Amino acid sequence: MTDKQYDVIIIGAGVVGAMIARTLSRYKLDILLIEKDADVCMGASAANTAIVHAGYDPPPGSLKALMNVTGNRMWDTLAGELNFPFERRGDYVVAVGQEELPKLDELYQAGIKNGVPGMLMLGGDEVRRREPNINPEVSGALWASTGGICDPFAVVIAAAENAVVNGVTVMLETACQGFVIEGQRIVGVKTNRGTFRCRWAINAAGLYSDVVMHEAGLRPEFKITPRKGEYYVFDRAEITINNVLFPVPTKVSKGILVTTTVHGNTIIGPNAQDVEDKEDRAVTAAGLDEIWQGAVKLVPKLSLRQVIAVFAGLRPAGNGECTTPGVNYKHDFVIEIPQQVSGLVNLGGIESPGLTSSPAIAERVVELLKDAGEKLVEKRDWNPIRNARPRFRDLPREEQKLLIRNDPRYGRIVCRCESVTEGEIVAEIHAPVPVRTYDALKRRTWLGTGRCQGGFDTPRVVEILARELGVSPQEITKKGPGSQFLMRRTKAVEPEEARSVSQRQDRGGPNGEV
Amino acid sequence: MALKTKYDVIIIGSGPAGLAAAVAAKKEGAEDVLIVERDKELGGILLQCIHNGFGLETFKEDMPGPSYAQRFAQEALSLGVETLPDAMVLDVTSTRHLYAIGKWSGLVDLEARAIVLSMGCRERTRPQIRIPGTRPAGVYTAGTAQRFVNVEGWMPGKRFVILGSGDIGMIMARRLTFEGAKVERVLEIMPFLTGLTRNYVQCLLDYNIPLQLGHTVKRILGNHRVEAIEAVRVDAKWNPIPGTEEVIPCDTLLLSVGLTPENELSKKAGVLIDPVTGGPFVDEGMQTNVPGIFAAGNVVHVYDLVDWVTEAGYLAGRSAARFAIAERKRATGQVKLQAGDNVRYVVPQVMDREALAQSGQRLQMRVVKPIEEKVWVEIMDGQNLVARKGQRYARPGEMVTVDLPQKAYDAVQKADHLTVRVVKRGGE
Numbered sequence: 003m004t005d006k007q008y009d010v011i012i013i014g015a016g017v018v019g020a021m022i023a024r025t026l027s028r029y030k031l032d033i034l035l036i037e038k039d040a041d042v043c044m045g046a047s048a049a050n051t052a053i054v055h056a057g058y059d060p061p062p063g064s065l066k067a068l069m070n071v072t073g074n075r076m077w078d079t080l081a082g083e084l085n086f087p088f089e090r091r092g093d094y095v096v097a098v099g100q101e102e103l104p105k106l107d108e109l110y111q112a113g114i115k116n117g118v119p120g121m122l123m124l125g126g127d128e129v130r131r132r133e134p135n136i137n138p139e140v141s142g143a144l145w146a147s148t149g150g151i152c153d154p155f156a157v158v159i160a161a162a163e164n165a166v167v168n169g170v171t172v173m174l175e176t177a178c179q180g181f182v183i184e185g186q187r188i189v190g191v192k193t194n195r196g197t198f199r200c201r202w203a204i205n206a207a208g209l210y211s212d213v214v215m216h217e218a219g220l221r222p223e224f225k226i227t228p229r230k231g232e233y234y235v236f237d238r239a240e241i242t243i244n245n246v247l248f249p250v251p252t253k254v255s256k257g258i259l260v261t262t263t264v265h266g267n268t269i270i271g272p273n274a275q276d277v278e279d280k281e282d283r284a285v286t287a288a289g290l291d292e293i294w295q296g297a298v299k300l301v302p303k304l305s306l307r308q309v310i311a312v313f314a315g316l317r318p319a320g321n322g323e324c325t326t327p328g329v330n331y332k333h334d335f336v337i338e339i340p341q342q343v344s345g346l347v348n349l350g351g352i353e354s355p356g357l358t359s360s361p362a363i364a365e366r367v368v369e370l371l372k373d374a375g376e377k378l379v380e381k382r383d384w385n386p387i388r389n390a391r392p393r394f395r396d397l398p399r400e401e402q403k404l405l406i407r408n409d410p411r412y413g414r415i416v417c418r419c420e421s422v423t424e425g426e427i428v429a430e431i432h433a434p435v436p437v438r439t440y441d442a443l444k445r446r447t448w449l450g451t452g453r454c455q456g457g458f459d460t461p462r463v464v465e466i467l468a469r470e471l472g473v474s475p476q477e478i479t480k481k482g483p484g485s486q487f488l489m490r491r492t493k494a495v496e497p498e499e500a501r502s503v504s505q506r507q508d509r510g511g512p513n514g515e516v
Numbered sequence: 517m518a519l520k521t522k523y524d525v526i527i528i529g530s531g532p533a534g535l536a537a538a539v540a541a542k543k544e545g546a547e548d549v550l551i552v553e554r555d556k557e558l559g560g561i562l563l564q565c566i567h568n569g570f571g572l573e574t575f576k577e578d579m580p581g582p583s584y585a586q587r588f589a590q591e592a593l594s595l596g597v598e599t600l601p602d603a604m605v606l607d608v609t610s611t612r613h614l615y616a617i618g619k620w621s622g623l624v625d626l627e628a629r630a631i632v633l634s635m636g637c638r639e640r641t642r643p644q645i646r647i648p649g650t651r652p653a654g655v656y657t658a659g660t661a662q663r664f665v666n667v668e669g670w671m672p673g674k675r676f677v678i679l680g681s682g683d684i685g686m687i688m689a690r691r692l693t694f695e696g697a698k699v700e701r702v703l704e705i706m707p708f709l710t711g712l713t714r715n716y717v718q719c720l721l722d723y724n725i726p727l728q729l730g731h732t733v734k735r736i737l738g739n740h741r742v743e744a745i746e747a748v749r750v751d752a753k754w755n756p757i758p759g760t761e762e763v764i765p766c767d768t769l770l771l772s773v774g775l776t777p778e779n780e781l782s783k784k785a786g787v788l789i790d791p792v793t794g795g796p797f798v799d800e801g802m803q804t805n806v807p808g809i810f811a812a813g814n815v816v817h818v819y820d821l822v823d824w825v826t827e828a829g830y831l832a833g834r835s836a837a838r839f840a841i842a843e844r845k846r847a848t849g850q851v852k853l854q855a856g857d858n859v860r861y862v863v864p865q866v867m868d869r870e871a872l873a874q875s876g877q878r879l880q881m882r883v884v885k886p887i888e889e890k891v892w893v894e895i896m897d898g899q900n901l902v903a904r905k906g907q908r909y910a911r912p913g914e915m916v917t918v919d920l921p922q923k924a925y926d927a928v929q930k931a932d933h934l935t936v937r938v939v940k941r942g943g944e
Binding site for chain 2: 235281283284285286287289290306309310311312313399402403406407410411413414415418419421424453454455456457458460461465475476479480481482483484485486487488489490491492493494495
């Protein structure tokens, strides 16, 4: 038990939690942001299409629609202040064949109702002219100029870092295990690191938002159904897609799209598969086949030979009912201060467009707190700016030269495919949100994401992490406890009980002397 | 050792191909040969290949990889090959400029008369063969595991399954067994062995490690660390045969599923790549389509034995040296004569370097401003005086001459250009 008292404890350091932490750090509040995993941005925020949506998809009148369109408008300022990669390239919803055309019109109408600016209906010829790699059968497209792409890791990390610099405490590998409730009020959060007292808890637990709200005795009917989406990533520059290409959407999702990342890789996916396990990010053969079929429908030129990565993400799809009268929609965002329990801001079902909406959601949380009588006093010295650390490969040569002159570690390339230097790695390890795992470095520097997928850098990165953290290489993990890279020293003898008698017998031969 | 800015031959990578190329280039008469190596020591992947089987053809000896590398490295160094270790080449142009960075060298711009590409190859990875399942720690390429075990001294696992019967995979099966690990199985999707038979006998059969042909990994299990893999038999089209699945508990999956020539730099230089080999198109002397850029070893196509890589390195090194020497002759056949202080022009403007072998040469010029006192008419190579003559004065209206004597022959060979100036003699 600890007596540490916070004003606000935010549960979950995905994009929503980090954005709330950063937004609340404007005020004179003692804030704790807890995350069950070994890094921020480990759940739904980590594995998605990285798109800042224009806002024509959510049903008009839904909270999703409002948050999406409001959030979308905030991204230019956000990217400017937090210095993460964001490009407002626009996106297309592509119709193939005449039968898909009416769907475009529906989307256009929804977009108008939602207040999406900058939409345009394009004919097939115009689309072919703009995207030469597109399926020649394209019959038309809805163009939305406010669509954008970002690097979601960079967004969450930047927001969390800015929060830390403004006084927020981040605790990783700290899981919410329940609440301390006195009367009808939440006064503390129980974790694996002890209990922390607070005046407000904020449920930003994403895939686990249902579990967290049930702990608080709320909404027993609310359920998150993890919806898996699988993706392929292609080698940079093998094929170029200028913009985000959506197919016409289905009932459950926006469909399998073809897009480009801010790092220049083409990416395809996701499919939509409901699963039970909140940690089931396994890629399936059937799923990969499905996204492949979907993607080649849009861009027939894609080749599987150029795939450099596959991954799966889980969308935290909820069953929250839309509260707007007259709108029948059962998968809306939940953003509320419930009546039954005080001291809790309850969020749930923040699936797509959650990334886009996150800055708007954070502002809405501020409004809810004010409405609940919380006196939010702005800090005089709040610093909205978070400076990005230098990325060697993106710098002009003169600046590279200077960087190496000032710190020779920037002269040592550790990841050859992505040209990531030791200097960058060391800087990340000692950043405001410190790095302790390989994957955390990977998301920050993009090391290990290229053609060799870490084959070259892994031994070198393990060594640097161990050196900088002052631990044995054996303790270095890929993504937190249980994911160690190394088992033991060579020549070390394993404990006797670990080696079964039969194992030694069947080995036999000249290696018996080991 | 200070780096020069221009070399006859620059070799990228110090594996067996690069080392052999360096030795051959030097022996062929190249003056300055530089090897750029990204690791701290020369030898490339040989340094982690501590098993024997190297050098049977080249030296008629059975050597481990590091010894093979060391023999070449020593020969190269004793021949005067220069090295830039711990430095990565980031860019190569078709005009043979290189751009490299290193922790100690900083950022360096280099120019070469000829380049040998010998960056080797990289291993194919899990995404390339698209193994479904989770993404835990414990999935390594065989080469990465080899580095951990043989160079870093760490065991990346205790119970292994190896996918692919390539040579590195089989060699690692034996190596891991030596280190007390259990290798449960080697799976090969093809109906035949893809590595050398001698490795099958010496690395698998001798240690009772089962090999299953026509099998692959259907999926990987375990969220944090590999907990098991599901093996499956495949049909003639590599499709899994339902009902043949078998879950094999293990903590590590090694991939030995093929190698790809490493040609990102080559492409930057405009080198054309054969889509079948994944390496450059080369001629009989290992020259690529870009004049003066040569390639050797696994960067061209994947070899089975190091001895053949060495042979290709020799060939590329020799060709590169010949190209560089011809280039040097062509570029250095003439020396420019330039106007220096108080000289408007010099005639002739260029001179054959061999001209002085026949007789001295008279240079003619006019001065810019009059100097009404004693002057020197000096022929300079940078700051070094090559020849001079004195005059009582110099006036624009009167042509000035100076002779380049035959004895200046050696000085002319060294010079890039000569400058003629007319200066006051005062102070003497």
